[in-house]
Every structure is written in C-alpha cells, then in structure tokens.
Amino acid sequence: MDTNIYTLKNYGKVEICLKNILDKKGINRNKLSTMIAANYNLVNRYYNNKVVRIDLDIIARICYALNCEVSDILKYKK
Secondary structure, three states: OOOOOOOOOOOOEEEEOHHHHHHHHOOOHHHHHHHOOOOHHHHHHHHOOOOOOOOHHHHHHHHHHHOOOHHHHEEEEO
8 A cells, every 4th residue: 555645645634623622611712712822813713624734832722721632622534
C-alpha cells in the first residue's frame, strides 16, 4: 500500500467537534471565548469547523475550560 500523501487521493480529514460539546454543556461561544481568553471570531471558527491550522494552545485552553480530552474535540474521519 502506497501511503505517499501526494498519490493517495482520499486520506481523510480532521474534524473539530466543539459545537457538540458546547451544546451538551449549555455553553455558548461568547462564554467560551471569555473562559479561554480568546477572540470570539477564533472560537466561532473552531465551532463551525472552519479552522485551517489548529493552535495547540487554544485546544489546551478549550480542554481545560470544558474539562474534556483532545479526543473529544478532534476526530479523524477516513
């Protein structure tokens, strides 16, 4: 099996599942942005799964604030 990324066409993607967690916990984006000391627009991009480059510091802050694991937020879809 050739795992070269340049020849493999469908290698999957990483999805951000922040919306699900916030909905379950009853926390809105504005509250989370305050909790993690981040701009609302940044939180909104994570919420809508529109992030191109993931900031590990932001992920760590989210996990701390929501008392969850990275695997609860980031999912790999084949």
